[in-house]
Amino acid sequence: MNKLIAMPHPIKTLFLVMAFFASSVFSAVTYAEDEKQEIVVITNANNPVEKLEKRQIIDLFMGKYIAFSDGRAAAPMDLDEESEIKSKFYKKLVGMPLARVNAYWSRIKFTGRATPPIAVNSIEEIDKMLSEQGNVVAYIYASQVTDKMKVVYRFD
């Protein structure tokens, strides 16, 4: 940093412009990488449900109606509050940051109306729950889908 301060003025300006340009390109590449990480909603491959509407996913993950359209109870699963995908998922689903999702859930949970989705820490845990329960619904990156899973919704 001291060397930068000591540089002649035109060279310093050029250096700063290049650094800004480089960081912009890096940000754009990173952003593009993130965008490639498509989020999908999955269930057990043996679940008769083939497709869910966005409205149904909102109902499931926001505690309004926690069942499939045929009346079978569903078991939505959430990822740990620190995970990046959770934040992206709710932003795409309801356009809210996690703090507002939590405020919303506080209204539902602390009146005893419904319990929030089961929270797990990793994709492995979702995989395990999926093997045990046919009614699990979860969100993961498209690249993480396995043979045991069935994609029932893709975000545009």
Next chain:
Amino acid sequence: MKKFMTKKTFKCFLLFTCYLLLSSTAFADELKVSGFGTIVATISDSQQYAFRNDMSQNDGAKKDEIELQTLSNLGLQLNYSFNEKWDAVGQFVYREQEPSDLDSLTQLAFIRYKPTPNWHFRVGRTALDIFQFSEVRDVNIAYPWVKVPTEVYGLIPNRNADGVDVSYISLFENFTMTSKLFYGKTKSDFSSGSYEPIRFENLVGASILVESFDWRLGFRLSQGKAQNNTIPSLLVVDAIKSAEMLWPGASEFANDVDITGKVVQYASVYASTFAGPLEISAEMAYVNSDSIAISDISNGFFNISYPFDAHTFYFKYSFADTDEYYFSEPVLSRELLAPLIFAVEEVGSTFSHNQNSLSFGWRWDFSETLAFKLQYERTKVDARGGGLRLREGYVTEGDSQAVNTVFAAMSFSF
């Protein structure tokens, strides 16, 4: 600045210890432990009309005092799932309540049966659902404000009902509709100096909540039959009955003042929607009864919130409007009955709330489960209409006054 009493600190510690123990038991898979809490500092500039959260509170934020108890609370909730169709919920909330025993701490204690995802049956203690935010009034992190509007929620301190309810969820193309019926009993304290609960039985109510994700409509109707008077009302009723010689028809009037056996009705309409970046919500409510002691009250609020990333800015207007009560019965001598007339007017004015508040506030969610809130509120209290505030002196002697109150809150959930 007031300090939390040792006994109160101990109760908070006890709730937290229960949380630690329960969350580490072998039942952890079926038992979910969660909770919420808030610490609020309140400063008001009026000695005559101190701030209190609802009519049950005997203490409040007075002039030149940083008050910490009126709105602060701590809640612990246990959810136990027996299987897909049966579960149980217990919730214990510690706040400034009187008495502070197990019955008072227990906000929820019910068993639920869900034969299908559409039908929910609950038996036990559930949150009283008479206005839109009645069920979550103590869950501070659940709403943008530092407190629910006092003009709507402060006049009914009742938090829960013991009984049964049934809900049915109907699915439509673009919205869901939840219909609910409940039956039970409830009680709450309305006095300002001691614990004198009024019990309501045959509490029956119905609600319909129609909602999509970005809009919501709620309709509620309920009523309950009062089982007893407060001690001041009882004394006044007895005094009126004994004044028959100077007051023809006193017994009949005493019956109008007496709330025992009287039905109190509550109605509420709520709506909220998003308009671009703004969230707009409003509630109109109405309370009426056959007794002079519980006046017919129109109240409501209007709110605009602007959520921006982790911040929410809001503006809120709330009001309670009642006809002032003045004694107008034909008596033989007003002079001789002056003390009694004064007492009747006091009883008739205790629930005659006339005030409105303008509030501005900011909520900052600096994590998913932690929020800071700051709210300024200017309340205009009309003469004889200050029953919602903690007063010095009688309601009927209260002047018209504008009161400024500032709240700073830290809310959390776990």
